[in-house]
Every structure is written in C-alpha cells, then in structure tokens.
Amino acid sequence: MGSPPLFYRWSSKIIPWLGILAIIFLSVGLFWGLLIAPTDYKQGDVYRILYVHVPSAILGQSIFMFMAACGLINVVWRAKISGMMLKSAAPIGMSFTLIALVTGSVWGKPTWGTWWVWDARLTSTLILLFIYAALIGLYSSIDDKTKADRGVSILSIVGLAIIPVIKKSVDWWQTLHQPSTFTLTSSPSMSPEMYQPLLLCVIGFYLIFAFTLTLNLRNEVIDRERSKNWVKQIFVN
Amino acid sequence: MNPLRKQRLYALIAVLIGSLLATWLVVSALSENMNLFYSPSEILEVDIDENVLIRAGGMVKQGSIEKSKDSLNVRFTVTDYQNELIINYEGILPDLFDENAGVVVRGNLKTDGTFKAIEVLAKHDENYMPPEVANIIEANE
Numbered sequence: 001m002g003s004p005p006l007f008y009r010w011s012s013k014i015i016p017w018l019g020i021l022a023i024i025f026l027s028v029g030l031f032w033g034l035l036i037a038p039t040d041y042k043q044g045d046v047y048r049i050l051y052v053h054v055p056s057a058i059l060g061q062s063i064f065m066f067m068a069a070c071g072l073i074n075v076v077w078r079a080k081i082s083g084m085m086l087k088s089a090a091p092i093g094m095s096f097t098l099i100a101l102v103t104g105s106v107w108g109k110p111t112w113g114t115w116w117v118w119d120a121r122l123t124s125t126l127i128l129l130f131i132y133a134a135l136i137g138l139y140s141s142i143d144d145k146t147k148a149d150r151g152v153s154i155l156s157i158v159g160l161a162i163i164p165v166i167k168k169s170v171d172w173w174q175t176l177h178q179p180s181t182f183t184l185t186s187s188p189s190m191s192p193e194m195y196q197p198l199l200l201c202v203i204g205f206y207l208i209f210a211f212t213l214t215l216n217l218r219n220e221v222i223d224r225e226r227s228k229n230w231v232k233q234i235f236v237n
Numbered sequence: 238m239n240p241l242r243k244q245r246l247y248a249l250i251a252v253l254i255g256s257l258l259a260t261w262l263v264v265s266a267l268s269e270n271m272n273l274f275y276s277p278s279e280i281l282e283v284d285i286d287e288n289v290l291i292r293a294g295g296m297v298k299q300g301s302i303e304k305s306k307d308s309l310n311v312r313f314t315v316t317d318y319q320n321e322l323i324i325n326y327e328g329i330l331p332d333l334f335d336e337n338a339g340v341v342v343r344g345n346l347k348t349d350g351t352f353k354a355i356e357v358l359a360k361h362d363e364n365y366m367p368p369e370v371a372n373i374i375e376a377n378e
Contacts, residue, residue, distance in 0.1 A: 038367030042333060047365060076246045112358045113331030119273040157253050161260035172264070174272040174294065176341055181363040190365040 004221045005230040007081060011214050018214060022207035029200030037194050049107045051198060055205035057100035060128060061163055063093030063209060067135075068160040071153030081217075083149030084224065086156060087139055088216035092209055094132035101125060112176055120169035121177035124162060131159040145224060274341045277315060277322040285346045293322055293352055294341040294360065302336060315340060315352075326354040333359035 033051035040047040070086040073079050104122070105115045116122065135152050142148035170179045182188045188195055225231050238246070264271075274294035285291060293315060301314035311330065315322045324342055334340060339360030344353045366374075 038369075040365055041368040041371035042338075043361070043365075050365075072246075072249060075249050076242050111331065111333050111361055113334075114356075114358055117273065117358065120271050154249075154252060157249055158256040160253060161256040164257075165260060165264060172268075172271075174274055174276075176273055176358060176360055178361045178363045181365065189363050191367055191370055193367070194365050 004081065004225050004228075008218060008221055008230075008234075011218055015211065015214055018207055018211040022204055022211050025200050025204030025207055029197050029204050033194075033197035033201060037197050038191070040194075043111060046107060046110050049103050051201050053100055053103040053107060054198060055202045056096045056103065057125070058202055059205050059209055060093055060097030060100050060125070061166060062206075063089055063096065064128065064132070064156070064159065064163060067093065068156045071156035074149055074153040075157075080146075080149075080224075081221075083146070083153065084217055084220040085213070086149065086152055088220050089209075089213055090132060090136050090139070090152070092212050092216070094129065094136065096205070096209075097125065097129045097132060101129065117176045119175040119177055120173040121166065121175050124166045124169050128159075128162050128166060131155075131162060135159070276317040277320040278317055280322060280346060281320050287345055287348055290343060290345060290355075292341055292343045293324075293346075294339065295322070297334070297336050297338055297340050299336045315342070323351045324354050324357075325351060326357050328355075328357070330357055331359040333361060335359075338362075 030051060034048050037048070039045050067086045067089050070082045070089070073082040074086065101122075108117075109115050135155050138155060139148045139152045142151055169175060170177055181190050182195075190198075222231055274292035276295055277293065280291070280293055295315040295317045298314040298316045298321065303312045305311065308327065309329065310325070310327050312323065312325050315324055324344075326342065326344075334357065339362060341358040341360050342352065342354040343356040343358075346352055
C-alpha cells in the first residue's frame, strides 16, 4: 500500500466495510451501555458517560502513538504515504481528545462538584490537546509538503513523551481523577456487565478512526498527486 | 538497513530520549507541587499561614458528618487513617459526598487546627458496580 495509486484503489474497497462495522459496534455498544447495563451503586446513571468518555480518551492517546510511528517511518524511510497518514490522523486525534475533555467536564460537575480542576490527569490531557494543535499549526505554516511532513514527524516524536505522563499521572500524584479501573496486573474493578459494552464501544471508536482516517488520507493523496497521470485518469473517465 | 537510514533512526531515537528526559526532569521537579491536595498528616507536619489557600483531601470519617438544621453549615472529619482534620463548610455538597468516600476541600487552616473550607469536591474511586453487587459486598464485610 506504499504507492498512492495502489492505496487509492485498495481503500475504496475497504471504506464501506469499515463504515458498516463501525456502525454495528457503536450502535450495539452504546445501546447496551446506555440502556441495558445496570446503574452504578454510587453514581446512578451519570456514570454512563464513560461509554463515550473512556473510548475518546483511549483514542486521543493511541492516535498520537500511531502518529509518532508514522513520523518515525517518514523520517527514517522517507515513505511519502506515512507523512500523509500523520497529517490525516492529527485532526481526528485532536477531536477525540477534545471530546474526552468535554465529556469528562460534564461528568465532573455532578460527581465531583466542579467542571474543571488543575489536577495532573486533566492538565496533562490538556497539554496533549495543545500538542495536537501545535502539530496541525506547524503543518499548515509550511508550504513545502515534504518539509511540513518532516517537521510534524519530529514534533510527534518529541510530543510522545506526554503519553506516559498522562497514563501514570493518577499514580504519581494525588489527583481528583480516579486511578485506572483497568490495569494489566489485577482484575478490573468494574462489573463485567458494565465493561463488556465498554469494550464494544472502544472497538467501535477505533473503527471510526480507521474509517475517517482512510477518507482523510484519500483526499490528501488526491490533493498531493493531482498533477500525476493516474489521478487525471480517475477524474477524466 | 542502509547507513543513512540507520543514522536517521539513531538521530530520532536520540530526540525521543531527549524529550523523555526533559519531561522526566520537569515531572520530578514538579513532583510535590503537582499534588492536588495534602493529606491531614502532611498538613500537621508543616506550619501553614491562616491566610494561605490550600487543598486538603482524604476520606470522610464514618459518623462524623454533622449538618446544621437551620443553615447550610456542615462539619465533618477528614482522615487518612493516621491523622484527622476537622472541616467546617457552608454551602451545597456534591452528590457523591458521603461517609467513607473520598473528598477534596479547598480553604484555610485556622490557628485552632480546624479547616474552613470554601469548596468541597467529591473524589470518586475506580470501582463501578451495580447496587445489588454493592449490597452483597457490604453484607459480606
């Protein structure tokens, strides 16, 4: 899939499937989570916002890691498509991070009693949002696309250091945000009937990312290769 | 891998290590200052001026909540299971405020050792379960 024309042809086949799968996973996951899953013993129904909040926060961070991987490939192997991929993923990752911050805030007001607090988890997530913004800003400020790719690739590697800070913030410092419910070392401190729909939502959010990334990347490919023959052929026929 | 690519890879790894190192330095320099609140034990250890706004946090001690009948005044004890701090507050409490639940209060430490809070936030824990499961756990304890 390294070559743009090959990617263009191949992606048109998988787009509908990604879309359909995303709709299936999300509608089942959200319906299950919002309507069928039991209420929480302490929070009541307010906790259900986690079916959007948790997947958004996961995606906000994993998209950044994906972008750093694209950045590495772009700098070391100079693969053109990896630069386009990084650029196409950035606004999606930024949107998910913003959704995580907003839904967290909406949840914080009734449960904590405040919309916002400068604790380590919230502040480090806000920094991630700013890094996304800086990356998008840097890209659009450089006219030469190859140089712009190189610039954001290096920034994505530099910015990667914020991810472990976000992840460990609730363990390193005393925060208002609760510690992780899901850890590698112990069983989840959430009932199975609550985390099963959450798992579907997380998969659904990853599928939405794959779907929108493919759409964005196709636009980017067409835009950058517009003077090439293969693009002209598609639009002439 | 050809030498040029290898060189670029090493340069990039150096960038990542540099960035991680810088972040680690910032994180360790901030360490104590990044804590959102102090525990009652930490507050007892140091002298804090009456006019300084601080945050204290811990668990609300069981049976310590005294609500006034004719006003919004409330008095409760916050504990870290080693030391305790008496909190006075006037205002509306968040929904999750309860005995044996986490709480973060912002306000001033008075000279008599009590804490006058101007804001009370409930701290949620990482446990999620249906009420039936919570009842079973409670019955087993």
